[in-house]
Structure formats: C-alpha cells, structure tokens
Amino acid sequence: MRHALVVPPSGADKGLGVTELPTVSWREEGEVRTAPWRSGSGLPPPKRVVIADDRMKADVAYHLACEGTAILWRGDFQNARQRLTALVRRIDAPRTGNKPSVAEANVSMPIASPLPLPADVFHRHRLIQSQRARTLGMLLLPFDADFRIPLRRAPDVQQACAEAYGTDALPFIASLRELLGIIGAHEWRTKGIEVSALGARIHPHYGVFAPIRSEYVDLVATAPLPPALLGTPSHGVAFDVGTGTGVLSALLAKRGIAHVVAAERDPRALACARDNIAALKLDAQVEVRQADLYPDGCAALVVCNPPWIPARPVSSLEHAVYDPESSMLRGFLNGLVAHLEPGGEGWLLLSDLAEHLGLRTRPELLALIDAAGLIVLDRIETRPHHPRAADVSDPLYAARQAEVTSLWRLRAR
Template identity: 65%
Template sequence: MLGRLLVRLEDDYRLNLRRAPEVRQACAEAYGPASEPMAVSLTELLGVIGAHQWRTKGVKVPALDARIYPHYGVFSPVRGEYVDLVARAPLPATAAHRSGRLTAFDLGTGTGVLAAVLARRGIDHVVATDISPRALACARENVRRLHLTGHVDIVGPSLFPDGRADLIVCNPPWIPARPTSSVEQGVYDPDSSMLRNLLAGLTAHLEPGGEGWLVLSDLAELLELRTRSELLADITAAGLHVVNKADTRPRHPRTRDTADPLHCARAAEVGVLVRNVRRTAK
C-alpha cells in the first residue's frame, strides 16, 4: 500500500508538508543535484532516507575493526558472515606468494569491503572493479577512509580489469531473477548472466596456480531458481574445478522473521558459501 502513495519533492528536494522530515541531503545523494519538482513513491523515499542514514552512520565490519559507509544503490555489508569467510579463508600458495608478492582482483566490489579485507590481510595489490559508477565512487571513498589507497585501486566500470591475479574474489548477486529497480541489482542476476560471465573469464585472468573465490548463498537453490548441479556444470564448462568450500549460517534478523514470505527458505539457507576454483598450474 505504501508503494502506491506518492509524495511531491520541490525543486530543492524539500517536502512542503507540515512536520515533514528534512530529506534534501538524502535526496541529493540518491538523485544528484535538484533541478525541478518530482514525485516519488513513499516506499522509495523511505529507502532514500534509510540509505542516507547508513551513509552517515556506517556499517560496523568486525573483520576490519572499522566502519564501511554504503551509498544509495550500493549493496550494504550488513551480512557480515560472508565478509568473515573471506577474512578467514587460506590465501593461495602460488609462486608469486612464495616470492613475497600477492595480487588480487575484487570483482563487483560494491562498497569496497572485500577489497579492504584482502588488503588488510597483507595482499600487496588489490584491483577492485564494478559496473556501477555509484559503487565505484562508494568504494573509492571507503578505501580513502581506511587509508588503503596505496594498496587498492578502484577501476571501471567493468567486470574484469586488465592483467592477471593470484586471487580473484567475487560476491555476485545471489538470486537469478530480474531486478525491479537499480537498487536491487546487487541481489538479482537475471539468468545468472554475471555469474556465468565471471566463470567464463576467470581462467584468462588467473595466474597459474591461482584461485577464484565465489561468495554465494544457496538461497537460489532453496527457491528452485537454480540447482547445485547447474552451478557445478558452469564451473566445469569454464575449465575450473572446486578445490574447497566453507559454509556458514546467516545471522541477519530476517532469518527469524516469521512474517517474511521467504522465511522458510531464509531459515534453511546455508548462509554464504565460499567455493574455491583453481586454474591448473602450467
């Protein structure tokens, strides 16, 4: 019902209503500079306000012992269990690592949280990419806040950067369905196209003996939108094979929300999976 209610924003994003909250800064962050009056749904406006609060207060990331500040339209790292998996997984023992220098790509970096975790783990050079200009700006801001600009480069908009790396990490959208707005693009991947493009390009961008880490949820499998065998077939078709995986259970409050239409699936979810795929050394 809230989605059907429209509110008018004036040409400076002001709400011309009695006791209306101050929303101008939140709208400027979401929509850019104001130019003319516009109507938005109440649901969207609430989302814009919520995004501004996240950007102002930040999200505590224990693996970094710091806060990450999401921008509007960029997936927030509120599900810290997948960040913890990346923070704990053994780094690949490639020849480059043995010689004392390790490189990594973080594809679809979003807020830059995983790139920051990798840099804090001692990886010498991390290149982080995203196809979203909003995400690139967000990641650059977070990297500066964390004083990691000497270790992390943010490039794009693209999926793969030039060159090869010892480690490629990606937390692709988990649900193979079509998003209804740009805000949902961090969650929905129509026909698993990003996942397949990622797998198809891994071999060409991995150093011999390097690893690609996929950070995934099995929610799509529980919802019967994708099967485990389909995922494994895509990995095999890309010339890769699974060498290890680590599982965890989600800790977010929606797993306990019985009013959520997806409660049964969320409660049964095997949290986030890290599936390691390795290019054969030559």
C-alpha cells in the same frame, strides 16, 4: 551478494540529466500540471493522480491506492506519514481462517499441485511484494528545486536528496515511500556499518548494497590465501570483481595483499568504494577501477560475490539481489581462467538459497564450474545468522533456515 539494500538509483539519475526523467501529470485548480517523476526502484509514473490533504480518510486513500490511483499530498507532512502507516496496516492485515491477507488476495497464480513447490512459493511471494510496493508507492509528495518539501512540518531532507539525486535542480514528484528510503540511506551513510572482520566501519552510499550479512565477509577474512599469492613479492595482486562498497577489497588489503584492484561498473558504487577506501587510508594498496566485469590483467586471487538468486529483477532495486539466468555468475566463471596467474585461485562467494528455492541445482552449478575449465579445490561453509533465518512467518522460512553460504576455492584445470 551485497545483501542489505540501500535504495538504488533509477536510470534517469545516473548522470543522464533531468531531461531524461519521465513526467507525471495531474489536474489541480482547473488546469493540467506536469512535473518530473523520480523513482529509485524504476517504477513508472502513475497514470491517475488525485489531490488530497489532511481531510482524506485512510480508508479512502487505501481504496484509491489499491485501484492504482496515486494521491498527491497537499496537507501536513506528518499526517501523510500517518496515512502511509495506515496503508501498511491494511495491506499487511494478517489472514483469518482460510481468508488470505489483503496483499495475498491481490495476487492470483495458478496452483499446480496441492503442495506447491518451493519455486512456486518464491514466485508468488515476489508477486505479493511487488504489488505491495506499488500500492504503498501511490502516496506522492511535491519537491521544490532545492529539495525542500513545501508541506507543513516537513523535515529538512536536502542533504539526503542531494546524496541520492545529485545537484539537478528542478521541482519534481516522488513517493513518500521513496523519500523514506532516501532518508534511511542517508542514515546508513552517516552512521556506517561496523564490520567486525575489518575492525572498522563501512559507509554505504544511496544505491549501493550494504554488507550487513557478515557471514560472507567472515569467510574472506579467514580463508587461506593461495600459495601463488603468498609466493609473490609483498603478497602480489588480487582482484575484487563487483566491489560494491569496497568492503572485500579493504579486507584483502588488511590481510596484507600489496595491490588490490576493486572493479565495479556502477558509478554510485565506484564513488562509494573510493570514499570507503580513502576513509580507511588504504589508497596505497587498493585501486578502484571502472570495469564491466573484470579489470585488465591477471591476479593470483580473484574474488567475486555475485547476486545469489537466478531470477529476473522486476525493478532496478533488485539488480544486486537477482541475477537473471545467472549471467554475472556465468561471466565470472567463464572469464576466470583468463585472469588467473599460474597457480592462482578464484573465490566464489555464493549462498545455496537458490537451490533450496528450486531455482538452481547443485549439479547445474558444478556443471558451470566444469564448463569454465575450473576445478574445486575446497568449499568453506557457514550458516547465516541474519534475523530472517529465524522468522517463521516468512513465506521463505524453510529455504532460509536451510541456507548455507560458501566460499568456493577454484583454480584452472
């Protein structure tokens, strides 16, 4: 799973043109005004909008946001950031005694038993996070056609917005939280991420998930290459299905594989992978190819790192994390035999977090593998070492602390 998120695009920003963007309306100076609405997470435009400036108190902004009224800011930009920080403090205020936090109080779910199951905890946590995101997204900013923000002390975000939205040039409205995500994505892209196993930096683009969880990369770096691959001239052909930033394709090339096909369907990820492969000077070995899932042909090694959680994404932001009904996992497994050379292997990179959350069982996963005509040659495991695994305040701490990430070595039965 491409785990660290760099805000993904809304459907309207994938080359469909500005005319495809939804609009947001508000009343100002006695007239109704309308502008295109942009949301990287795919949230719909707010139905109620009020105008505000530096005179609006944080408590007032908080109550408006909680009731679903958006606030279009006309004051100082830095004061808008302070209001957003104040909203965060109020929403995330810790519980006292038996009283829930504000975020928890805004979500109600039936309690099936005195001790909720892990899946119940997971779904409640997701609802709380979704409600939190909607509330924090109620503080809006105006943007001019050249991506300038017409507010006092506003930063220069033209380059960051151009990377996120392309060259479409019409004034629009977006949330301050959206903008902060865009700025963060620009910083990730500029600085890049050091990948120890690669000995180089990977630069994720806006909308492409970044490989900051290094354990699955390390598994690919150390797993033994299949004999069918080593027995071919110059180490043959490998496929990287759903390449994302291209990090695994680059790693396979570094391991000496002569031809790696990095398959991806998302336009942003395709551009990102091409840029990274070119920067690493691996163009002669890695071919980035657009494909719905598998590229044409067969390979001695096929690698796939699908989303790890079989749950429905509630926004476009979550598509690289959540795989409804394990659809990508099923697609990879069911198509693997047809795309393997004789004696070839498929490497499935998968966390067992879903098992600890009660969303998928190990027997169910093994049944999917068996039904696809595959057998398990080996499973190489590692423990994650990201900060969340040690965060006892995380509602999903128990599952994260028990999580194991595996590289499943599969071949045709």
